[in-house]
Amino acid sequence: MGEEKMGDKGKPKASIEMDYSKYGFREEESYDFKSRMGLDEDIIREISAMKKEPPWMTEFRLRAYKTFISKPMPAWGGDLSHIDFNNIYYYVRATEKQGKDWKDLPPEIQRTFDRLGIPEAERKFLGGVGAQYESEVVYHSLREDLAKKGVIFTDMDTALREHSDIVKKYFSTIVPIEDNKFAALNSAVWSGGSFVYIPAGVRVDVPLQAYFRINAANMGQFERTLIIAEPNSYVHYIEGCTAPTYSSNSLHTAVVELIALPGSTIRYTTIQNWASNVYNLVTKRAYAYENATVEWIDGNIGSRLTMKYPSVYLMGKGAKAEVLSVAFAGKGQHQDAGSKVLHFAPYTTSQITSRSVSKDGGRTTYRGLVKVVPGAVGVKSSVTCDALILDEKSASDTIPYMEINEKDVSIGHEASVGRISEEQLFYLMSRGISEAEARTLIVMGFMEPFTKVLPMEYAVELNRLIQLEMEGSVG
Amino acid sequence: MGWMDEKTLRDISQSYKDNEALLEKRLAAFQEFQKLRMPTMNDEEWRYTDMGKIKWDSFHPRNADYRVNIGCRGNVYGKPLREAVEKYPEIIKGYMGKSLGERKDKLAYMASAFWNAGYLIYVPKNTPIDEPVSIEISSSGLTLTNILIVVEPGSSVKVVEDCRSSNGGMNVGLVELFIGDSSKVDYYSFQDFGPSHFDLSLKRAVLGSNAHIDWNFGAFGGSISKAKIETFFEGPGSSAEQRGVFLGSGEQHHDILTNAFHKVPHTTNNITVRGVLLGSSSSIYRGLIRIEKPAQQTNSYLNEHSLMMGEHALANSIPSLEIEANEVKASHGSTTGKVDEEQMFYLMSRGLSRKDAERLIIEGFFNPVIEKIPLDAVRQRIINTIERKMA
Numbered sequence: 001m002g003e004e005k006m007g008d009k010g011k012p013k014a015s016i017e018m019d020y021s022k023y024g025f026r027e028e029e030s031y032d033f034k035s036r037m038g039l040d041e042d043i044i045r046e047i048s049a050m051k052k053e054p055p056w057m058t059e060f061r062l063r064a065y066k067t068f069i070s071k072p073m074p075a076w077g078g079d080l081s082h083i084d085f086n087n088i089y090y091y092v093r094a095t096e097k098q099g100k101d102w103k104d105l106p107p108e109i110q111r112t113f114d115r116l117g118i119p120e121a122e123r124k125f126l127g128g129v130g131a132q133y134e135s136e137v138v139y140h141s142l143r144e145d146l147a148k149k150g151v152i153f154t155d156m157d158t159a160l161r162e163h164s165d166i167v168k169k170y171f172s173t174i175v176p177i178e179d180n181k182f183a184a185l186n187s188a189v190w191s192g193g194s195f196v197y198i199p200a201g202v203r204v205d206v207p208l209q210a211y212f213r214i215n216a217a218n219m220g221q222f223e224r225t226l227i228i229a230e231p232n233s234y235v236h237y238i239e240g241c242t243a244p245t246y247s248s249n250s251l252h253t254a255v256v257e258l259i260a261l262p263g264s265t266i267r268y269t270t271i272q273n274w275a276s277n278v279y280n281l282v283t284k285r286a287y288a289y290e291n292a293t294v295e296w297i298d299g300n301i302g303s304r305l306t307m308k309y310p311s312v313y314l315m316g317k318g319a320k321a322e323v324l325s326v327a328f329a330g331k332g333q334h335q336d337a338g339s340k341v342l343h344f345a346p347y348t349t350s351q352i353t354s355r356s357v358s359k360d361g362g363r364t365t366y367r368g369l370v371k372v373v374p375g376a377v378g379v380k381s382s383v384t385c386d387a388l389i390l391d392e393k394s395a396s397d398t399i400p401y402m403e404i405n406e407k408d409v410s411i412g413h414e415a416s417v418g419r420i421s422e423e424q425l426f427y428l429m430s431r432g433i434s435e436a437e438a439r440t441l442i443v444m445g446f447m448e449p450f451t452k453v454l455p456m457e458y459a460v461e462l463n464r465l466i467q468l469e470m471e472g473s474v475g
Numbered sequence: 476m477g478w479m480d481e482k483t484l485r486d487i488s489q490s491y492k493d494n495e496a497l498l499e500k501r502l503a504a505f506q507e508f509q510k511l512r513m514p515t516m517n518d519e520e521w522r523y524t525d526m527g528k529i530k531w532d533s534f535h536p537r538n539a540d541y542r543v544n545i546g547c548r549g550n551v552y553g554k555p556l557r558e559a560v561e562k563y564p565e566i567i568k569g570y571m572g573k574s575l576g577e578r579k580d581k582l583a584y585m586a587s588a589f590w591n592a593g594y595l596i597y598v599p600k601n602t603p604i605d606e607p608v609s610i611e612i613s614s615s616g617l618t619l620t621n622i623l624i625v626v627e628p629g630s631s632v633k634v635v636e637d638c639r640s641s642n643g644g645m646n647v648g649l650v651e652l653f654i655g656d657s658s659k660v661d662y663y664s665f666q667d668f669g670p671s672h673f674d675l676s677l678k679r680a681v682l683g684s685n686a687h688i689d690w691n692f693g694a695f696g697g698s699i700s701k702a703k704i705e706t707f708f709e710g711p712g713s714s715a716e717q718r719g720v721f722l723g724s725g726e727q728h729h730d731i732l733t734n735a736f737h738k739v740p741h742t743t744n745n746i747t748v749r750g751v752l753l754g755s756s757s758s759i760y761r762g763l764i765r766i767e768k769p770a771q772q773t774n775s776y777l778n779e780h781s782l783m784m785g786e787h788a789l790a791n792s793i794p795s796l797e798i799e800a801n802e803v804k805a806s807h808g809s810t811t812g813k814v815d816e817e818q819m820f821y822l823m824s825r826g827l828s829r830k831d832a833e834r835l836i837i838e839g840f841f842n843p844v845i846e847k848i849p850l851d852a853v854r855q856r857i858i859n860t861i862e863r864k865m866a
Contacts, residue, residue, distance in 0.1 A: 076519075374787065389801035392768065398796040398807075403523075405790075407752075407783030407813045416806035417798045 027108040029216050031134070035091040037218070041065060044188055047091045051157055051191070054164065064177045064187030071181040077367070078305040078334045083279055088220040088251055090189045092134040098155070109133050112213060130155055130210040132223060135191040146204060152197035153208050156224050159195030166197060170228055174257035174285050183283045186222045186255040193223030193254065196237060198264070200230035207269075207455060212241040212252075214278070220251040227257070229264035229292075236267040238458065241274055242302070249304070250278045258286035260294050262316060267295040269454065271462060274303040276332055282308040290316030290345075297453055300327040300335045301465055309367060311340035314348035321350040326450040329362030329394070330469055338368035338400075343409075347378040354385040355450065357443055358394035359469075365397040370404075370411060377408035385415035388446055390439070440470040477532040481505060484588055487536055491591070497560050500571050504587035511581040523759035523791050524730045528699060529673055534617035534645050536591050541614035543592045548606045551632055552597040556621070559595035566597060570625050574651045574679040574707065578736075583677045586649035590621035596634065598658075600627040607633035607663075607850065615642035621649050628655035628683065635663040635853060643671030643698070650678040654686040656710060661689040663853045667860055668696035670725060677703045682742075684710030690717040691848045693857040694729055695864060701730040708735070708742040708770070717746040718844045720857065723756025723788070724864055733777070734763040737770040737803075744775040749844050751837050752781065752788035753864075760792040762807065768799045777807040782840050784814060784833065834865045 033050065035043050044065055048058040073080055102110060113131055130140045130153070137155035146153070152163060159167050177187045194210045214221050229235055241252070252274060260266045266286065274280055280303040286294040296310035312321035327335035341350040356364035366385045387396040398415040420442050428438035444451075444466055451459045484505055488498045513531075514521045545553040552562070560567045575583050596608055612620060626632055638646065646668065654660050660680070668674050674697040680688045694702050706715045721729045735744045750758055762777045781790040794807040814836050822832035841861065848854045 387796075387798070389798060389803075392771070392801050394801060395799040396796070397798065400793065400795070400809075402790070402792045402809065402811060404781075404783065404792075404811045405788075407785065407788050409783075409812060411811040412808070413792075413794070413810070414806065414808040415794070415796060416804075417796050418804050418806075419801045 027112055027215055031092055031216075033091070033093040034089060034216070037089055038086040039065075039088075039090050039189065043090060047189060047191065050093070053160060056168070057160060060172070061188045064184050067177050068181060068184035068188055071184060073181065077307045078336045080279070080305070082249065083251065084249075087248070088218050089216060090220050090222070091191060092216055092219060093136050098136070098138060098140060098158075105138060109138055112215070113211070130194050132192045132210065132212045134213075134215055134219060135221065137192045143206070149202050150199040151202060151204060152195065154195050156193040156195050156226065157191070159226070163195070163197070166228065167195065167226065170226055170257065170259055172257070174259065174287055175255050175283050179283060182253045182281045183255055186224060186253045186283070189220070190222045190224035190255065193225040194227070194237070195225070196227040196235060198229045198233040198235045201232050203234040204236070207236040207238045210237070210239045212239065214250055214252070218248050218250060220253070223254045225254070225256040227266055227268070228259045229261060229266050231261045232263040234265045236269065238269040238455070240271045248277065252278055252280045252282070254282045256282070256284040258294060260286060260288045260292035262290040262292055265293040265295070267297065268310075269297040269458075271299045271301070271458060272303065272306065273301045273465065276302065276304050278303045280306040280308065284308065284310040286312045287315050288312055288319040288321060291318040292316065293320040293322070295322045296324070296339065297450065298323070298325045298337065299450060299462065300325075300337050301469070304332065305334045305336070307336045309338045309340050311342070312350065313342045313344060314350070315344050317345050317347050319345060319348045323352045324450055324453060325352070325354045326447050327356040327364045328466065328469055329356070329358040329364045331360040331362060333362045334365070335363070336365040336367060338366045340369040341371070341381065342369070343372045343376045343379045343381070346376050348376065349379070350381045352383040353449055355387075355446055356396060357388045357390065357446065358396050359390035361393040363395045363397070365399065366415070367399050369401045370413070372404045372406045372409050372411070374405045376406050379406065379409040379411070381409075381411045383413040386446070387415075387417040388443065389417060389419055436470070440467055443470055478535050479508075479585070479589070483536065487589060487591060491557060493557055494560055496564060496568065497556060500567070501588050504572055504575075504584050507575070507579065508581060508584035508588050511579060511584065513581060520732075524699060524701065524728060529645070536589050536617050536619060539591050539614060539616035539618050541592055541612065541616070541618040543594065543620065544611040545594055545596070545608065547596070547608040549604050550599060550602045551604045551608055552595070553608055554595060556593035556595055556623075559597070563595065563597055566625055567595065567623070570651065570653050571623050572651075573653070574681050578705070580677055580703070582647055582675050583649050586619045586621050586647045590619045590649075592618060593621040594623070596622070596624040598626040598630045598632045601629040603630060604632040607635045610634065610636045612636070612638045612646070614640050614646055615644040617645045617647070619647045622651070624650065624652045624660070626654050626658045626660055629657050630655070631659040633661040633663070633850065635850065636665065638666045638668060638674065639696070640668045640672050643669060645673040646676065648674070648676035650676070652678070652680040652688070654680060654682050654688060656683040657685045658683070659687045659689070661849060662691065663848070663850055664692040664702070665853060665856055666692070666694045666696055666700060666702065668700070670696065670698060670727065672697045674700045676701065677705070679705045679707065680715070681707045681709055682713035682715070685712040686710055687713065688715045689849065690715065690719070691853065692719040693860065694719070694721040694731065695860050697727065699728045699730065703732040705732070705734045706736065706744065708737045708744070709739060711739045711741045714743040715745070717744070718847055719748045720841050720844050721748070721750040721758065722753070722861055722864055723750070723758055724753040725756060726754070727756040729756070729758040731758065732761045732763075734761070735765065735775055737764070737766045737773045737775060739770055741772045742770065743773070746777040747844055748779045749841055750781045750790070751840065752783050752785050752790055754785040755787035756785055757789040758791065760794075762794045763797065764795070764805055764807065765797040766800050766803050766805060771800050771802040773800065773803040773805065775803070775805045779809045781811045782814065782837065783811060784837070834862070837861070837865060
C-alpha cells in the first residue's frame with residue numbers, strides 16, 4: 001500500500017507511483033495494412049484472402065455477415081445507440097510476420113508490450129504467451145516441454161491453417177452464427193485470438209496468457225478463441241486487454257468457445273481494462289461434459305460499455321460451473337455483466353459469485369440465468385451478488401433469472417446492494433488510516449474473492465488498478 | 476380487437492347509466508388504452524405466460540354474470556361508482572386513474588375504460604375503521620372490475636377481497652389505493668377462481684408521508700392467474716409489508732409480480748412470498764425493487780421461496796434490483812427446491828402416509844407467511860383452501 005503524505009490543507013495525498021499512462025499511451029500508426037472504413041462483403045473477402053483461408057471459412061464469414069445485417073440491435077442491456085458500424089476499421093495488420101522472439105517485433109510494438117510488462121511476465125512465470133496488436137497476433141511462444149506433451153497454443157489464424165481438422169470439428173459449435181448480432185459480426189470479421197488444445201490427461205500447470213491491444217482509433221477488434229481440453233486435462237488461460245483513450249469509439253466483439261471434455265478442467269481468467277471509449281460486447285460460452293469443470297474468472301474494470309455473460313452449459317452428469325465476476329464502473333462506464341448456467345444433465349452444480357462497485361456516476365448491472373431442464377435431478381446452484389454504490393451519482397442493478405423445470409433440485413439466489421459500512425470505516429479510521437485509504441482498503445477487501453484466485457502478478461496489478469480508480473473518491 | 480372499441484364502451488356506459496363525469500373518465504382511459512399494444516410473449520413481462528390460451532374474442536363485457544358485494548360498517552363509504560360520483564365527485568375526478576400514468580399497463584386501462592363493476596371505498600379523515608370492508612366478487616363471463624379506494628390522512632381500514640367463480644370466465648381487475656398521510660391500510664386478497672378461469676389483476680397503492688400498507692395475498696385458482704401488486708412510495712416515511720402465498724395444481728399458471736418503487740427518502744419495504752407447485756403447474760415470480768436517486772435511507776427487502784412438488788412443475792423467478800441511490804439497504808433472496816426427503820422419512824416413520832406427510836410439510840412451508848396474516852378469518856380461509864387443494 002502506498003504511504004500517506006499530508007498535503008497542504010491536511011488533505012491526504014496517496015503517493016502510489018502508478019500512473020495511468022501505462023495504458024493510455026499510443027504509438028504512431030505505420031501499419032502494414034489497414035482496410036477501408038466500414039464493412040461490406042468485399043472487405044470480408046479481402047480479409048479472408050489476406051489470411052489465405054480455406055473456402056469453407058470464407059463461406060462461413062459471408063453467411064455470418066448476412067446474419068449480422070439481418071439481426072436487430074438488442075433492445076435490452078446497455079446503451080448501444082452511439083455505435084456507428086460504418087465508422088470502424090474492421091481489419092488492421094500492424095506487421096506482416098509473426099515473431100517468436102520479442103526482438104523480432106517492430107520497435108513500436110515492442111515498446112507497447114514492454115510498457116505493459118508482457119515479456120517480463122513471460123520470462124518469469126508463464127507457460128506461453130500470445131500477443132495481439134490490432135487485428136493480428138504478432139507474437140507467440142510456447143514453452144518447449146508443453147509443446148513436447150502435445151499441447152497446442154497458437155493464434156487462431158495459424159490454427160486454421162495447421163490444425164484445420166480439429167478447428168473445423170469445433171469452430172462455431174458452441175456459439176453459432178445466429179446466436180446474437182455480435183456473435184454474427186465476430187463470425188464475419190474475426191481475426192486473431194487463441195487456439196488452445198490440451199491432449200488427454202495433460203496438466204498444464206503454468207498459465208497460458210494472451211494479451212490484446214488496440215492502438216488505432218476507431219478500431220474494431222474481433223478475436224476468436226477456441227479452447228479444447230481433452231478428457232482429464234487441465235489448463236488455466238489468462239487474457240488481458242487494454243487500449244489508449246480516444247474521443248471516438250472503438251468496438252471489441254469477441255467470441256470465446258470452450259470445450260471441456262469429460263473429467264477436464266478449464267479455468268479462463270480475464271482482466272478487462274479497455275479504455276473508456278471501447279464498446280466491449282463479448283459472447284463467451286463453455287460446454288462442460290461429464291465430471292468436467294469450467295471456471296470463468298471475469299474482471300471488468302475498463303470500457304465504456306461491457307455486455308458480457310460468460311456461460312456454461314452443463315452437458316454431462318457431475319459437471320461443474322464456477323463463475324467469479326467482478327465489475328468496477330467509474331465515470332461514464334456501464335458494466336453489464338453476469339453469467340448464464342444451463343443445467344442440462346443431472347447432478348450438476350454451479351456457483352456464481354458477483355461483486356461490483358460503482359462510483360462517480362458509473363453503473364453496474366448483474367444479469368444472469370440459471371436454467372434447469374426437466375430430468376436434471378440433483379442439481380445444486382447458488383448465486384450470490386453483492387454490489388457497493390459509493391456515491392449518490394452511481395447506480396446498480398441486479399436482474400437474475402431462474403428458470404427451474406425440475407423439482408428435484410436445490411436453487412438459491414441472494415443479492416444485496418448497499419454502501420460501505422459506516423462501522424467498517426470507523427474501525428479503520430480509528431486505527432489512524434485516512435478516510436480515502438480506508439475506503440480503498442474496504443473496496444479491495446470486497447473484491448478479494450476475485451483477486452485471491454489470480455496469479456500473484458495479476459493480483460498485484462489488479463490491486464493497483466483498483467487503488468487508481470479509488471483515488472480522489474472521498475465520500 | 477373484437478369488442479374493444481369506443482362503441483362498446485359507450486354501450487356499457489349507457490347501460491349502467493353513467494353520468495357525464497364517469498363517461499369522461501372511461502374515455503380518457505380508453506384513449507390511453509388505444510396507445511398501447513396488447514401484450515404478447517415477446518414482451519418481457521409476459522415472457523413466461525402463455526397468452527395464446529386467452530381467446531379475447533370469446534368474451535364480451537355484456538356477457539358477464541357477476542355479483543360484487545361490498546360490505547362495510549361504520550364511517551367508511553362503499554358504493555358503486557354511479558352512486559359515488561354523485562356524492563364524492565371531486566374524489567372520483569381527482570383520484571380515478573391517477574396511479575396509471577407511470578409504468579403504463581394496457582390491461583389496467585382496459586379495466587378503467589370498460590369496467591362493468593366499479594366501486595369507490597372512501598374513508599374520511601381521522602377515522603380508524605375496525606370492521607373490515609369486504610369485497611366479494613364472483614363471476615362468470617367477462618368481468619372488468621374497477622375499484623377505487625381513497626383513505627384520507629390519519630385513518631385506517633382493512634379491506635378483504637374475495638374472488639371466486641364456478642364457470643370458466645375472465646376477470647380483468649384494477650384496484651387503485653390512495654393512502655393519505657399517516658394512514659394505514661391492511662389489504663387482503665383471496666383468489667380462488669375455478670380451474671378454467673382467467674384472472675388478470677393489477678393493484679396499485681400510492682403511499683403518502685408516513686403511510687403504511689400491509690398487503691396479504693393468497694392465489695389459488697385460475698387457469699392463468701396474474702397477480703400484479705405495485706407499491707409506490709411517494710411520501711417520506713412510508714412503509715409496506717407484503718406477504719403472499721400461491722399454490723398451483725394441475726396445469727395452473729401463476730404469474731406474480733410484487734414491485735416496489737421508492738422515490739423519496741426514508742421508506743421501508745419487506746416482501747415475503749412462498750409458493751408450492753404441484754402436478755404440472757408453473758409459476759413466474761417477479762419482484763422488482765427500484766430505488767430512485769432521491770430515495771436515500773431506503774430499506775427494501777424481498778424474499779421468495781418456491782417448493783416444487785409436481786413431477787412436471789416449472790418455477791421461474793426473477794427478483795430484481797434497480798438501485799440509483801447509495802445510502803440504502805436493499806437485498807433479495809430466492810430459493811427453489813423440493814421437499815426434503817429426510818423430513819419426509821421422519822414423518823412417515825411416525826406412521827403418516829406419504830400424502831399426509833407431504834401435506835404437513837407444505838403447511839409448515841407456508842406457515843412463516845400465513846402466521847403473520849393479521850386477520851383470523853382470512854388466515855383460516857387460506858389454510859382451508861390449501862388443505863382442500865392438497866386432498
